[in-house]
Amino acid sequence: MTDLPADPLLLSEARRLxxxxxxxxFRDRFHPVPEGTVFLNGASLGRMPAATPALVDEVLRGQWGDRLAHARAQWLDLPRRAGDRIAEVALGARPGEVVVGDCTSVNLYKLAVAALRARPGRATVLVEDDTFPTDRYVLSGVAADAGATLRVLPAHPDLGLDPEVLRDALDDGVALVCLCLVAPRSGALLDMAGITAAVHEAGALMLWDLSHAAGAVPIDLTGCGADLAVGSTYKHLLAGPGSPALLYVRRDLQPLLTQPVQGWYGHRDQLALLPAYEPDPGIRRFLTGSPPVLSIVASGAGLDLIAEAGLDRIRAKSTALTGFFQRLADRELVPRGFRPASPPEPARRGAHLTYERPGAPELVPFFAEAGVFVDPALPDRVRISPVPLSTRFTDLCEAVERMCRVVDVVDGRGEGRTA
Structure with missing residues (x-):
């Protein structure tokens, strides 16, 4: 490729890095993307590990194909075993505190209902206004059904929720607080330990949405004393499209919580087919129906890569990549009308950067035609999320140059560089 920036110092630095x-x-341990592609939307859907097809094929042929229904014995405990693996690799949680199943929205519903039931006499749920929309949708419905009030806290669209705004809202009427650890639009990263402590001091339960954090930033659910968490697995955990979500409940809370979608998979005696529902004493009580076996098995390849690389090293490279992109963007994209819309300090954001420009989402298909895959973030933003295990610093140089060429053409300035 020859679409590199004119600044020889930045290019030289990228090659050195x-x-x-x-x-x-690790770059060669992913399924190859089309020649010339620069993939910068890992916050939307992670790349496919090269080992994933073989894992799925073993279930299709070696288990379902060869053993038919007898293979089900291998799958009964799969949601908990996969949960234990995610807990160990990415969440800082203990065995028996995480299961995998359903989608993030359904798991959020289960835990929100369980939390309100566990805090009788309290009737307020807190959420911030820049959270992922499904969180507000689900919590609004849960609050309405319970006769509770959903209170939406204002958050800065670029810098995220100010913890003082949350602290001012905490009182003895709050039952549950639900926040995204990493803001899906801006990438702002919250202080999990500090916020959890403040919520506990007020006597409420804390529910974290880890969808844009799990696999991207080190998380210590146990050390933070976290109560509840949900999160998608198809982004930074590399589990694949439509993969089931994670659900976390701290061990001592499990026997105290009852979830609303009672199904046979959460029964104390799964296979007894008893007429009355008796919840499992542990984390399995938060499951409902049969697990999506193929998707759960597919998640193993990404977890193996993350475990081998180590989240600390992944985080270090992620901040280095986004920091380097910032420098390139300041030089090339900002003069073309892009405004940084994320916390400027790498330590205060997750694995993605956001830039605002009028009509920016409309540029995304043109960027893709130029071989650069980024994510639209409505109404006027694009999200840049390099994958640390597969993205090179020189890829960022190429991506920014191509993005500039696209913008110049769209703006009627031709194909040459003008900044």
Whole structure:
């Protein structure tokens, strides 16, 4: 490729960083993307590990194909076993505190209902206004059904929720607080330990949405004393499209919570087919129906890569990549009308950057035609999320140059560089 920036110092630095990158060997352990593609939307859907097809094929042929219904014995405990693996690799949680199943919205519903039931006499649920829309949709319905009030806290669209705004809203009427650890639009990263402590001090339960954090930033659910969490697995955990979500409940809370969607998979005695529902004493009580076996098995390849690389090293490269992109963008994209719309400090954001420009989402298909895959963030933003295990610093140089060429053409300035 020759679409590199004119600044030889930035290009030289990118090549040096690639040569020194301790994670460079992981790039070849993903299914190859089309020649010339620069993939920068890992916050939407992670790349496919090269090992994923073989894992799924083993279930299709070696288990379902060869053993038919007898293979079900291998799948009964799959949601808990997969949950234990995610807990160990990405969440800082203990065995028996995480299961995998359903989608994030359904898991959020289960835990929100369970939390309100566990805080009788309290009738307020807090959420911020820049959270992922499904969280507000689900919590609004849960609050309405319970006769509770959903209170929406204002958050800065670029910098995220100010913890003082949350603290001012906490009182003895709050039952549940639900926040995204990493804001889906801006990438703002919250202080999990500090916020959880403040919520506990007020006597409420804390429910974290980890969809844009799990697999991207180190998380210590146990160390933070977290109560509840949900999150998607198809973004930074690399589990694949439509993969089931994670659900976390701290061990001592499990026997105290009852979830509303009571199904046979959460029964104390799964296979006894008893007429009355008796919840499992542990984390399995939060399951409902048969697990999506193929999707859960597919998640193993991404977890293996994350475990081998280590989240600390993944996080270090992620902040280095987004920081380098910032420098390129300041030089090339900002003069073309793009405004940074994320916290400027890498430590205060997750694995993605956001830029605002009028009509920016309309540029995304043109960027894709130029071989650069980014994510639209309505109404006027694009989201940049390099995947640390597969993205090179020189890829960022190429991506920014191509994006500039697209913008110049759209703006009627031709194909040459003008900044």
């Amino acid at each position: 690639d040569a020194e990158d301790p994670l460079s060997g």
